[in-house]
Amino acid sequence: MITKEAKNIKNAQFHRVYFNSARAAFLSLLNAVCTDCKDTILMPAYIGQSVKEGSGVFDPVRTLRIPYQFYNLQENLQVDMEDFIKKIQNPHIRAVFLIHYFGFPQENIVSIKKICQQKGILLIEDCAHSLYSCLNGRPIGQFGDFALFSIHKFLPSKAGGFLLLNNKISVETSLPIALEDLTIFANASQRDVMAKRCQNYKYYLDHYNKYSSLYRPMLPALPAGVVPLNFPIFITGLPREKVYFELQKKKIITVALWYKLIDEIPQSVYPHLYNLSNHILNLPVHQDISLQEITQILQALNDLEGQVCH
Ligand SMILES: Cc1ncc(COP(=O)(O)O)c(C=O)c1O
Incomplete structure (x- = not known):
């Protein structure tokens, strides 16, 4: 049938799942993808924590006791590709975690994705610092299998984040976003x-x-x-x-x-x-x-x- 209006909710839509924070999104994602006790996550060696907020990046890994390994970064926080290629040889790596620090995209993301794909490893982009950044005209978060975003780091909401699923999986939303925070995101210019x-x-x-x-x-x-x-x-x-x-x-x-x-x-x-x-x-x-x-x-x-x- 030729319909008069668009009806397909799966067509030309991002598959985003909204949470109250990026860390809640990450926890749900890890729960869904790291199912074997040996599934290891490869993470960048620049991750912080504070007394008040803990570690938005690492707390989900600690909570779920996911095995981890670190890869090196250069002083400008771009991936050290030589070290990355060495570390990704570990056969237990299930997912690579990539942070686009301070809004600056990881410039080698296309090669990184290719390497991950060849090895059947998932690529998770952390876009908590880069809600609106692009690399060569393509929005950050659309290169990997999954991406995390933090709304309150960019916009004046109290909280809010989302998970972008470029790959189909189902995740639990135990900590959903508040309507006020979602509205701030929707209304932002x-x-x-x-x-x-x-x-x-x-x-x-x-x-x-x-x-x-x-x-x-x-x-x-x-x-x-x-x-x-x-x-x-x-x-x-x-x-x-x-x-x-x-x-x-x-x-x-x-x-x-x-x-x-x-x-x-x-x-x-x-x-x-x-x-x-x-x-x-x-x-x-x-x-x-x-x-x-x-x-x-x-x-x-x-x-x-x-x-x-x-
Ligand atoms: C790179 C990065 N990823 C994720 C997070 C977690 O973000 P949220 O505060 O939305 O949980 C933070 C902040 O803590 C961060 O700096």
């Missing part, structure tokens, strides 16, 4: 959020002190398609905590992602990632921040230059 975050990031890049002995941008270019979570800087001239608290005194609230890595990641194997964790500070770029406020933040950093010991 993606175009405006993207434009503002990119404008703010570029403003930092154009106006930061290039001669600073206090800090440098960690990711000093904004490739097309990247919608940043924040503007990460690497503090070189003073203890990071000192900078964090000096900014706080001026009512500038920042975050350090992550100031503490999970104990499971061995410092002796990944000293460069511990070094990053000890020096990183993430400055806001969100849609409520004005260019004037960014000028204020950069000025507050400049004011600290005098305290740097040479």
Whole structure:
């Protein structure tokens, strides 16, 4: 029959399952895919935790006691492909977990997916930092078998996340999203959020002190398609905590992602990632921040230059 309206709910629709957080989505996904006690998850060696929030990435792995292994990342948090290829030879690897840090896509994701496919390994994209990012015109989250998203990290909702299923499986939704949070997601102007975050990031890049002995941008270019979570800087001239608290005194609230890595990641194997964790500070770029406020933040950093010991 030729119908007058679209009726097929499976046609041209994302298969998204909404949860109250990305970590709840991850827990349900792990429950569904890691069914054998030997099923191992291959994870990046830069995962943090805090006293208040625990580890949004690792807590589901701990809760379900899933065997894990880590692969190395470069200092810019892109996958170290040589190490990745070595680690993926473990025959117990069931799934690879890939984080697109701070909104910046993993540039080798197509090769990673191909390797996973050849070995029958599932690819899980963690898009908690990258709600709206694309790589070569293709939205992040659509490369792997599954992807996790966190709504409250990008939009002013209290909570909310979702699981994108590019592969058919059934998952339990024990912690569903609240209607208010879903409404905020549905009502968000993606175009405006993207434009503002990119404008703010570029403003930092154009106006930061290039001669600073206090800090440098960690990711000093904004490739097309990247919608940043924040503007990460690497503090070189003073203890990071000192900078964090000096900014706080001026009512500038920042975050350090992550100031503490999970104990499971061995410092002796990944000293460069511990070094990053000890020096990183993430400055806001969100849609409520004005260019004037960014000028204020950069000025507050400049004011600290005098305290740097040479
Ligand atoms: C990379 C990454 N993935 C997942 C999560 C979990 O997100 P949510 O707070 O929505 O559970 C977080 C934050 O904790 C995160 O930083």
